[in-house]
Structure formats: structure tokens, C-alpha cells
Amino acid sequence: MKIIEKNLAQDFVKVVPDSPDDFWHLYNIIYPGDEVYAYSSRALKSDTEASRPKSAERVSAFMGVQVISVSWDKFLGKLRVHGLICHAPDIFPTGAHHTLSIALNQPVTIVKKKWPQHIMDRLARASETEKPMLIISIDDEGFAIAETKQYGVETRIEQRLRLPGKQEADKRVEATKAYFRLAVNSLKKLWSPNHNPIVVIGAGFVKNDFVRFLNDEDREMSSFVVDVKSVNNGGTAGIDEALRSGVLLKAAHQLRIVDETETMEEVMKRLGKGEGTVTYGLDAVENAVKMGAVEKLVLADTRLRDAEEQQRLKLEELMREVENHRATVTVISTEHEAGAKLLSLGGIVALLRFPIYQDTR
Numbered sequence: 001m002k003i004i005e006k007n008l009a010q011d012f013v014k015v016v017p018d019s020p021d022d023f024w025h026l027y028n029i030i031y032p033g034d035e036v037y038a039y040s041s042r043a044l045k046s047d048t049e050a051s052r053p054k055s056a057e058r059v060s061a062f063m064g065v066q067v068i069s070v071s072w073d074k075f076l077g078k079l080r081v082h083g084l085i086c087h088a089p090d091i092f093p094t095g096a097h098h099t100l101s102i103a104l105n106q107p108v109t110i111v112k113k114k115w116p117q118h119i120m121d122r123l124a125r126a127s128e129t130e131k132p133m134l135i136i137s138i139d140d141e142g143f144a145i146a147e148t149k150q151y152g153v154e155t156r157i158e159q160r161l162r163l164p165g166k167q168e169a170d171k172r173v174e175a176t177k178a179y180f181r182l183a184v185n186s187l188k189k190l191w192s193p194n195h196n197p198i199v200v201i202g203a204g205f206v207k208n209d210f211v212r213f214l215n216d217e218d219r220e221m222s223s224f225v226v227d228v229k230s231v232n233n234g235g236t237a238g239i240d241e242a243l244r245s246g247v248l249l250k251a252a253h254q255l256r257i258v259d260e261t262e263t264m265e266e267v268m269k270r271l272g273k274g275e276g277t278v279t280y281g282l283d284a285v286e287n288a289v290k291m292g293a294v295e296k297l298v299l300a301d302t303r304l305r306d307a308e309e310q311q312r313l314k315l316e317e318l319m320r321e322v323e324n325h326r327a328t329v330t331v332i333s334t335e336h337e338a339g340a341k342l343l344s345l346g347g348i349v350a351l352l353r354f355p356i357y358q359d360t361r
Contacts, residue, residue: 039061042088042098136210137242143157200225296330299348
């Protein structure tokens with residue numbers, strides 16, 4: 001995402017989304033009550049009795065709405081901002097409902113009463129270029145290929161099968177070649193447009209055999225394999241395992257999804273030990289913040305995005321207090337497994353500098 005203009009003195013930021021991932025960022029940045037300005041089109045109905053609705057002319061214009069709701073469809077790659085018209089040419093009625101369909105490579109201006117630090121941090125992250133990574137998880141029962149997104153990991157292709165047993169050596173060799181060729185062709189469809197880095201993971205020796213086959217079949221694509229790692233499972237389960245265990249860190253040390261997964265693994269580890277250096281739930285976390293005990297505050301993106309204004313302001317004040325105590329704040333996407341774990345704990349957790357609660361089980 002390109003930040004075209006940033007004027008916090010006048011409470012606005014102007015950006016240009018240039019990838020579908022940017023829609024996810026905007027979805028988490030735009031709140032009800034904000035004003036959003038972009039080019040849009042609206043049906044201009046005729047005042048004549050003879051005119052029919054289907055003959056209404058659509059007119060494009062620069063328009064602004066005061067936001068009521070925001071919807072994001074990650075599969076269709078669409079972002080819609082619905083609200084009441086607060087700026088438009090005189091031919092359109094001020095105060096009428098209207099939906100802005102945000103388009104790629106078109107400017108969007110967002111006006112807020114206040115720009116919290118966590119939103120500015122998100123904008124900064126969104127403006128950094130980050131090339132998606134392809135992960136292929138393969139064993140002798142099938143493969144899955146996933147692509148990293150800024151909101152998580154999306155499985156793009158999954159194929160399940162069973163190779164002949166080792167007792168049928170000849171059949172197994174031929175079947176394995178056909179299987180690997182299918183995996184290579186599937187991987188190439190996703191790799192060819194942008195030449196993304198590739199990580200190969202899997203159980204046993206199959207992943208290594210696949211890497212050798214890939215090198216023989218397509219030396220150029222093979223050169224983009226940045227890491228090969230062992231996991232206990234194949235398919236999507238192997239990809240989830242790789243994220244949890246941190247085996248992708250070498251290839252994706254700057255990848256947000258890995259950082260978020262690591263954070264939640266640390267939360268779950270501390271909870272498992274019951275040592276009192278982690279707490280969850282708004283009241284308990286607030287108390288820990290007041291004591292200056294918080295090392296890291298962890299929030300689900302939905303806790304902020306879906307909150308009523310008063311509740312959101314309370315959470316943002318809590319975040320500011322944490323940062324004033326030189327602790328860190330992490331907002332985790334609920335579009336992947338780490339976010340689901342966080343939601344199961346109420347969507348707010350604090351890792352603590354020292355124990356203030358003791359598990360008495």
C-alpha cells in the first residue's frame with residue numbers, strides 16, 4: 001500500500017491499495033464514524049414519471065461517506081465501505097446511504113477524529129513490500145500448497161492420494177514420478193506469475209526426493225527453494241505444524257504470520273506451566289497493566305474492529321498505557337490458527353514481566 005499523504009494535524013491519511021492484502025489492512029483500519037473519500041458511481045434517477053428504475057443513469061464522482069459498516073471478501077478480493085453521504089456533487093442527496101467499492105490502484109482518503117499508534121503501525125507495515133511465500137507440504141499420501149498472506153496462510157491446492165506400497169517397487173517408482181510431476185505442475189501455476197520463494201516441508205524422505213525431482217524437472221523454479229524442513233504431518237496439517245514449531249523462521253523471519261504464531265505459542269506454553277506470567281480477559285489484563293507487570297499485550301483484530309466506539313477507545317487507552325510502560329502491543333489476525341486460539345481466551349492476553357497470578361489447580 002502506498003501512503004500518498006499523511007496529515008495528522010488535519011486528521012487524514014491518503015493511501016492507494018495496490019494488492020488484495022491491502023484491503024485486509026483497510027478493513028482493520030476503517031471504523032464506524034470515520035469518513036472515507038474515494039471515486040464511486042451512483043445511479044442518478046430521473047424525476048420524470050415516465051422514467052423507469054432500469055433506465056437510471058450511473059454517474060461517477062468523488063464522494064465521501066460517514067462510515068456505518070465495512071465488509072471485506074477475501075476470496076473475491078473486494079472491500080466495501082457503507083455509510084451516509086457526507087460529500088458529493090449537488091446532484092446526489094447528502095445523508096443518503098451509499099456504498100463505496102474500494103478499488104486497487106485508486107486513492108482512498110480516511111479521516112479519523114484520532115489516529116491511534118497501533119493503526120499508524122499497521123499502515124507502516126502495509127506500506128512495506130513483502131513478497132508472499134509458497135509452502136508445499138508433501139508426503140506419500142498427498143500434498144498441499146499454501147501461500148502466505150499478510151492476514152495468514154491460504155491453502156491454494158490440496159491433493160490426497162495413496163502410493164503403492166514398498167512391496168510393489170516397480171509400480172511405486174512410476175506412480176511416484178507421476179505424483180511428483182503433478183505436484184510440480186501445481187506448484188508452477190502458483191509460482192510462475194511472481195516467482196515467489198518456495199519452502200518444502202514434509203515427513204520422512206519424500207520431501208527430499210521431491211526436491212531432487214523438482215531440480216531435474218525445472219531447474220529455474222528449483223532455484224527459488226529457500227528451505228527444506230521436516231514435519232510430522234503432510235498436507236495442511238503439516239503447514240500448521242510448521243508455523244507452530246517455528247521451522248519456517250529461516251525463510252520468513254520478517255513474516256508477520258510467523259511472529260503472531262510464535263506469540264500465541266508462548267502464551268499457550270506459559271498457560272500450560274501455570275506460573276502466573278500470563279493472564280487473559282479484559283479485567284485481569286487491565287489490573288496487570290495498572291501494576292506495570294505487562295511485557296506484551298496481545299489483542300485479536302476483531303476486538304478492535306468490531307467493538308463499539310466507547311469500548312474501542314477504552315482498549316486503545318489500554319494500549320497507550322502499555323506502550324508508556326515500554327511494553328509492546330501485538331494485534332493478531334483472526335484469519336489464521338493463532339488468532340482462533342486468542343479468541344478462545346477472550347481476544348485479549350498479557351504476557352507478564354513477573355508473576356502476579358498463580359495457578360492453584
